[in-house]
Amino acid sequence: MCAPFKIDIHFSVAASVRPNQNSRMPILRTISAPARNIADLLFPPTCWADPHALESHAGLSEASRLAIARLAAQSYCHRCGLTTGPFAANNKSHPCARCPERLAGITRTARVGTFSDPLVTLIHRLKFARNWEIAAILAPFLHHAITTVAEESHTSIDCLIPIPLHWWRKARRGFNQAEEIAGETAKLSGWKIQRPLKRIRGTSPQARITAPTVRAENVKGAFICRSDSSLAGKHIWLIDDVTTTGATIHAAALAIRKLPRELRPASINAAVICVTDHASPPP
Numbered sequence: 001m002c003a004p005f006k007i008d009i010h011f012s013v014a015a016s017v018r019p020n021q022n023s024r025m026p027i028l029r030t031i032s033a034p035a036r037n038i039a040d041l042l043f044p045p046t047c048w049a050d051p052h053a054l055e056s057h058a059g060l061s062e063a064s065r066l067a068i069a070r071l072a073a074q075s076y077c078h079r080c081g082l083t084t085g086p087f088a089a090n091n092k093s094h095p096c097a098r099c100p101e102r103l104a105g106i107t108r109t110a111r112v113g114t115f116s117d118p119l120v121t122l123i124h125r126l127k128f129a130r131n132w133e134i135a136a137i138l139a140p141f142l143h144h145a146i147t148t149v150a151e152e153s154h155t156s157i158d159c160l161i162p163i164p165l166h167w168w169r170k171a172r173r174g175f176n177q178a179e180e181i182a183g184e185t186a187k188l189s190g191w192k193i194q195r196p197l198k199r200i201r202g203t204s205p206q207a208r209i210t211a212p213t214v215r216a217e218n219v220k221g222a223f224i225c226r227s228d229s230s231l232a233g234k235h236i237w238l239i240d241d242v243t244t245t246g247a248t249i250h251a252a253a254l255a256i257r258k259l260p261r262e263l264r265p266a267s268i269n270a271a272v273i274c275v276t277d278h279a280s281p282p283p
């Protein structure tokens, strides 16, 4: 008689995360390595972004990976983050025609892609279905985007600053998606994470507001920045999941710019997974 198969279940979150495990089977997230191969045979892991079974254990099917690579290859303005023509080389020195429309208030923007699938599905699952493991899948793409923009401008990447949630919203959601993305990106790169920003008032979700002026008003004065020397002279990168009008990033950058001159960073930059712009498909 065969010995009964023993499933070693533990509850260490960090040790049990497997990015390719399907959220429809949350129990699989607690199964340790010896049981995983058998579990995968019984319940083949699927891609986070589409229902196809995975060819590998990377959390994304080949089709999804290629789709993100195509989005990442689009030309965009490295100042405001908006999509540009294929031969444009827009950056801090050569702003694109739409830079003045943006309220970003930052020096550079790095992005993975436009607000299009499969990035939309991944962001929604990360944010609203609490599949925070997806941050580890998005991190390599963001790491590449930040590195590309920083190298182009010959600047260092001194720290990542996740855009904070108000404590009440973080308590309700259970996590901050920007924190998760920044944390996974820092793990890949060794870049430091700093948290000098605090969100001092609750705001309506920006996704529910369409008018740019109302979005700006919604987050105006929502942040304060700790007044110490931790950012002085540094090239800092604000990290968020999605930017639409740039209002949230602008409000955060404005709080940092209010620091006394000797405490201000050398540059305030932004890195996001998605930029919503004219190249994104209509909702």
Ligand SMILES: [Zn+2]
Residues within 6 Å of the ligand: 077, 078, 079, 080, 081, 082, 090, 095, 096, 097, 098, 099
């Ligand atoms: Zn621009």
